[in-house]
Amino acid sequence: MAEVLRSDVETRVLSPLTRPAGWGYTLTVGGLVAIFGWSLYAWNRQIQTGLGITGLNAPVFWGVYVINFVFFIGISHAGTLISSILRITDTPWRRPFTRLAEAITVFSLPFGALSVIVDLGRPDRLLHVVRYPHFTSAILWDVVCISTYLITSCLYFYLALVPDIALCRDRLPETPAWRKKLYRTLALGWQDTPVQWKTLNRLLTGMSIFLFALVVSVHTNVSFVFGMTLKPGWHTTIISPFFVLGAIYSGVATVIVLAALFRRLYRLEDLMTEAHFRSCAKFLLALCCFWLYAMIIEHLFVFYGKETAELRILEAKFWGPYAPLFWTMVACCFGIPFVVLAVPRWRTIRNLVAIGLVINVGMWLERYTIIVPSGAYPYLPWGVGTYRPSWVEVSITAGWLAGFLALILLFARLFPVLTVWEVREELGEARTSLAAPASMEPSAIEVPLFSNRAVGFNSQSTKD
Amino acid sequence: MVRWAMVIDLEKCSGCQACVVACAAENNVPLGSPQEAEIGRLIRWLQTLPRIEGEYPHVRAEAVPMMCFQCERPPCTYVCPVAATYKNPQGVVAQIYWRCIGCRYCVNACPFTLKWFNWFQPRWPATMAEATNPDVSLRDKGVTEKCTFCHHRLQQAKDRARAEGRPLRPEDYRPACVEACPQGALVFGDLDDPDSEVARRARSPRAFRFLEELGTQPKVYYLAATPEA
Numbered sequence: 001m002a003e004v005l006r007s008d009v010e011t012r013v014l015s016p017l018t019r020p021a022g023w024g025y026t027l028t029v030g031g032l033v034a035i036f037g038w039s040l041y042a043w044n045r046q047i048q049t050g051l052g053i054t055g056l057n058a059p060v061f062w063g064v065y066v067i068n069f070v071f072f073i074g075i076s077h078a079g080t081l082i083s084s085i086l087r088i089t090d091t092p093w094r095r096p097f098t099r100l101a102e103a104i105t106v107f108s109l110p111f112g113a114l115s116v117i118v119d120l121g122r123p124d125r126l127l128h129v130v131r132y133p134h135f136t137s138a139i140l141w142d143v144v145c146i147s148t149y150l151i152t153s154c155l156y157f158y159l160a161l162v163p164d165i166a167l168c169r170d171r172l173p174e175t176p177a178w179r180k181k182l183y184r185t186l187a188l189g190w191q192d193t194p195v196q197w198k199t200l201n202r203l204l205t206g207m208s209i210f211l212f213a214l215v216v217s218v219h220t221n222v223s224f225v226f227g228m229t230l231k232p233g234w235h236t237t238i239i240s241p242f243f244v245l246g247a248i249y250s251g252v253a254t255v256i257v258l259a260a261l262f263r264r265l266y267r268l269e270d271l272m273t274e275a276h277f278r279s280c281a282k283f284l285l286a287l288c289c290f291w292l293y294a295m296i297i298e299h300l301f302v303f304y305g306k307e308t309a310e311l312r313i314l315e316a317k318f319w320g321p322y323a324p325l326f327w328t329m330v331a332c333c334f335g336i337p338f339v340v341l342a343v344p345r346w347r348t349i350r351n352l353v354a355i356g357l358v359i360n361v362g363m364w365l366e367r368y369t370i371i372v373p374s375g376a377y378p379y380l381p382w383g384v385g386t387y388r389p390s391w392v393e394v395s396i397t398a399g400w401l402a403g404f405l406a407l408i409l410l411f412a413r414l415f416p417v418l419t420v421w422e423v424r425e426e427l428g429e430a431r432t433s434l435a436a437p438a439s440m441e442p443s444a445i446e447v448p449l450f451s452n453r454a455v456g457f458n459s460q461s462t463k464d
Numbered sequence: 465m466v467r468w469a470m471v472i473d474l475e476k477c478s479g480c481q482a483c484v485v486a487c488a489a490e491n492n493v494p495l496g497s498p499q500e501a502e503i504g505r506l507i508r509w510l511q512t513l514p515r516i517e518g519e520y521p522h523v524r525a526e527a528v529p530m531m532c533f534q535c536e537r538p539p540c541t542y543v544c545p546v547a548a549t550y551k552n553p554q555g556v557v558a559q560i561y562w563r564c565i566g567c568r569y570c571v572n573a574c575p576f577t578l579k580w581f582n583w584f585q586p587r588w589p590a591t592m593a594e595a596t597n598p599d600v601s602l603r604d605k606g607v608t609e610k611c612t613f614c615h616h617r618l619q620q621a622k623d624r625a626r627a628e629g630r631p632l633r634p635e636d637y638r639p640a641c642v643e644a645c646p647q648g649a650l651v652f653g654d655l656d657d658p659d660s661e662v663a664r665r666a667r668s669p670r671a672f673r674f675l676e677e678l679g680t681q682p683k684v685y686y687l688a689a690t691p692e693a
Contacts, residue, residue, distance in 0.1 A: 052583030057504030121566020121606025
């Protein structure tokens with residue numbers, strides 16, 4: 001690792017951006033966009049006919065859309081966790097993953113928010129939430145939390161990207177004019193000066209702390225939507241920490257899958273090393289054990305308490321109609337990952353990718369077995385219901401996943417998937433000593449966001 | 465203060481469904497189809513649900529008419545993000561249809577599952593569509609609706625009393641279901657008036673409310689049928 005030089009890092013990370021898109025890539029993105037387009041058609045059909053086109057009914061009023069909402073918000077926590085919490089604590093193995101983690105946050109959040117909008121009977125009245133806000137509603141606070149989260153994480157993602165955009169601006173002379181213009185505009189006049197670095201560092205550290213609080217509050221709020229009702233199966237106190245934990249768990253798993261994908265595609269084997277993945281695997285193992293702990297506690301209390309309505313749901317999940325889903329979920333969230341992760345020999349990147357996918361399937365099923373059985377078994381036993389998602393719900397779920405992946409793939413064509421400056425940091429180079437490359441042209445016309453004056457940073461500068 | 469409430473005597477109820485029909489006709493609730501009923505898509509502000517107790521040969525079946533319980537502390541109103549459902553000054557839980565965004569949070573929050581969602585645009589047979597009750601708004605697809613204790617009738621009763629220059633009498637305001645019940649099993653009135661029929665019956669040792677332990681304080685009371693000797 002140590003022999004990889006700074007210029008090497010840059011070349012390796014930037015070279016995939018200059019390669020022409022292969023037919024494989026074009027076909028994949030095209031396919032994903034087509035699936036997304038199909039889901040928009042399905043959504044349109046739903047708007048025309050009404051939510052009756054879904055499998056929802058009384059009493060299962062919430063289904064796949066709400067599950068997708070929790071799922072996408074869940075994986076979005078990967079970014080924040082890895083790039084903010086691990087950045088604050090300066091965990092070394094986070095470095096090659098931060099950019100991807102942030103990208104996952106920024107690109108999955110919109111699909112989480114869209115899932116709720118799709119679920120509305122009257123999406124045309126969405127703005128009523130702003131016009132007639134009712135502050136005792138957990139959904140209103142969800143709107144507040146998630147929009148704050150989206151804005152903050154977009155900003156955070158962008159700020160950490162600025163030095164790398166500047167790198168693209170300076171080091172990719174052969175790109176088409178529109179991309180040059182894009183890089184020039186988005187780089188905000190970044191010149192790699194110590195003052196700019198200092199400002200950026202301060203901003204990122206401050207935002208990391210804020211995002212740390214957001215990780216907890218956002219998913220806690222998502223859990224409030226369920227936990228704050230009197231519904232059996234939902235009305236528990238553990239639902240909030242369990243949701244936060246599950247979100248981080250599925251998020252980290254997603255980061256591993258996508259990181260391994262780009263490691264392979266972009267030949268980044270010596271920047272994202274096996275050691276990085278192994279550290280990540282140990283972290284995943286810890287989360288896996290915590291997950292089992294929370295799951296046992298949740299069900300043990302219900303089992304021991306033997307409250308009629310609660311027990312009916314537990315029985316439906318353990319050996320009733322939801323048992324196949326429930327036990328698959330337990331196998332996906334705990335059984336399979338634990339066995340593979342616990343054996344050091346098996347922590348290969350290939351296995352980790354498989355585990356990452358399995359965990360995500362498991363976490364989706366977990367939300368399913370939380371949301372649907374509680375709907376199907378309400379307090380008064382007359383209303384037992386069943387639920388089977390319709391083609392519209394399946395299409396929209398597939399579309400949202402495809403849209404998310406397409407955004408990640410498009411992003412990776414335009415911008416570095418590694419945080420170049422963080423990886424360089426790992427290689428032991430003090431970033432303040434970095435001299436501006438000779439090819440760089442100082443440009444006075446750009447907006448000097450990071451200059452001392454713009455941010456009110458009081459220190460001497462050559463310009464003042 | 466007036467607290468409108470209902471007492472349903474299960475001893476008197478024969479399960480004839482007259483209240484169900486009266487309610488649907490009064491409140492412009494679409495007929496629906498057996499297929500819709502099969503998959504849980506039927507809207508019935510008032511429905512009679514069968515309750516079977518005991519084992520053969522000592523089986524006892526009864527019909528339990530159920531409509532929104534108009535809770536004193538309604539869990540459905542707290543959760544609405546746009547305050548489209550709220551408890552009005554007369555204690556009736558109402559729904560503002562044009563404001564509802566259709567998130568179905570209130571429907572989920574109701575422990576009794578007595579709120580309804582419009583999965584499709586409501587439809588009636590042509591002859592019925594011309595005869596909808598002009599006093600009750602028609603609901604669009606994608607919104608939640610519920611029993612309002614025929615609240616529009618209170619408005620009419622007040623107008624009538626004012627026109628006749630007299631105070632509102634308890635018998636002026638009665639929901640459609642109460643009016644339709646041939647056995648007089650449904651009694652409606654002001655719970656805060658200790659002399660009212662409703663208050664008197666609600667104090668009966670036979671009186672109970674569903675899921676009272678949840679603390680939502682429903683204002684629909686039931687009188688348990690006396691077990692046969």
